[in-house]
Amino acid sequence: EAQVTQNPRYLITVTGKKLTVTCSQNMNHEYMSWYRQDPGLGLRQIYYSMNVEVTDKGDVPEGYKVSRKEKRNFPLILESPSPNQTSLYFCASSSDPGSNQPQHFGDGTRLSIL
Amino acid sequence: AQKITQTQPGMFVQEKEAVTLDCTYDTSDQSYGLFWYKQPSSGEMIFLIYQGSYDEQNATEGRYSLNFQKARKSTNLVISASQLGDSAMYFCAIASSGTYKYIFGTGTRLKVLA
Numbered sequence: 001e002a003q004v005t006q007n008p009r010y011l012i013t014v015t016g017k018k019l020t021v022t023c024s025q026n027m028n029h030e031y032m033s034w035y036r037q038d039p040g041l042g043l044r045q046i047y048y049s050m051n052v053e054v055t056d057k058g059d060v061p062e063g064y065k066v067s068r069k070e071k072r073n074f075p076l077i078l079e080s081p082s083p084n085q086t087s088l089y090f091c092a093s094s095s096d097p098g099s100n101q102p103q104h105f106g107d108g109t110r111l112s113i114l
Numbered sequence: 115a116q117k118i119t120q121t122q123p124g125m126f127v128q129e130k131e132a133v134t135l136d137c138t139y140d141t142s143d144q145s146y147g148l149f150w151y152k153q154p155s156s157g158e159m160i161f162l163i164y165q166g167s168y169d170e171q172n173a174t175e176g177r178y179s180l181n182f183q184k185a186r187k188s189t190n191l192v193i194s195a196s197q198l199g200d201s202a203m204y205f206c207a208i209a210s211s212g213t214y215k216y217i218f219g220t221g222t223r224l225k226v227l228a
Contacts, residue, residue, distance in 0.1 A: 042118075102151075
C-alpha cells in the first residue's frame, strides 16, 4: 500500500530535549515536505526537499532541521524544542510538485512541548 | 511571494444542496498549480482536485468542480449534492512549478446539515 508513515503519532516532551520525528514514504517520490498546522493558520511549510541531499526552507523553518540522506526518509529534527513548537505536524511526498501530482500526507504527529 | 486567501472560516449547507467554497490567490509566477484538500475530523489530509494555471477547462472530479477564474485569481471549489460525510475542513493550496514551495490557505470548515 502506497503510504507516508510518520512516527511517533503523539509525543509529549519538555523544553530543550532534542527530538526527531521520522517520515518515510514507499512511493519512490523525489519531493518530500514538512508542515505544521495550527488553529486559524492552516498548514505552513517548514522545509521541503526536491531530492536526496537537496533541501530548502519553507515559510517557518526557524527551530527545525531536516536531512535527506535517502530518498524514502525525511526526518524532522527539533534540536531544542520550545513550547511555541507545540503543533500538529504533517509529512508529505509527491512525484512532481507543481504539476497535477498531489501530495500524499502522513497521518500527522501531535507534538506537545511543556 | 505567493499567498492564498480563504475568507470563509465556516459554512453550513443543507444535505443534497450545492455549496461553493471561495479561494483567491496571489502569485507572480506564470506556471503554478492549485489544489484542494479535505481534512475530516479524524485529521488526515485528502486530496480532492487540481487545477493547472494553463488549463483552459475547469477541473472536475465526481461531485467536486472548480470555478477557475485566472484573471481574478480565484479558484472556488463547488461541491454538488452535499453529503453528511462532506463535513470537514477544506484547504486551498498553491504550488509554483519553479520553486516547489506550497502555500496553504487558513481553511474553511464546512458543516452539512441533515
